[in-house]
Amino acid sequence: MCTHRGVRRLARNRYRGRVSQNQNSDETRQSSTSPNPLEQVLALLATIDPIGMAGQAVDTSRRVSEALILVLENFASTVDNLNKTTTRINSLLDEVEDPLKRVMPQFGAALNAMASMGDVASQLGDLSKRLGPLTTLAENAGGLFGFRPGKPSTPPTSSSPQTE
DSSP states (O other), X not given: OHHHHHHXXXXXXXXXXXXXXXXXXXXXXXXXXXXXXXXXXXXXXXXXXXXXXXXHHHHHHHHHHHHHHHHHHHHXXXXXXXXXXXXXXXXXXXXXXXXXXXXXXXXXXXXHHHHHHHHHHHHHHHHHHHHHHHHHHHHHHHHHTTOOTTSOXXXXXXXXXXXX
């Protein structure tokens, strides 16, 4: 019992800072060399400061709760901004939806007409390629009759004998 009280006193004094380093090292050597395992366990338990640990836990809990509150406030602000944005997008869609529904059939018809115009243009291009030899033949035949290719024929004037 006497040794147990000494260990408790040593632990109490160590945490209060009243024991010098030399006395600590001497008493620690004595308690570590004691053959009684119960005294060694009590010496180890005496080194634990439950009040200090509780203070650290409270401080850590306070910091974590403050950080959590800050995160929740930021999240609430983000949700509010998203709600406002969603409301604005919905009102914009309400304003634009009816005109778009009226215009889209005409727009689709215009796109189809443009596509068919592209088909017609490609067919005209193919036709001009196919008629290329015929135009060459016509130019050559015109040269036989005295017509020169590349010179347009003169249009008849109003004073010509045909109009009188």
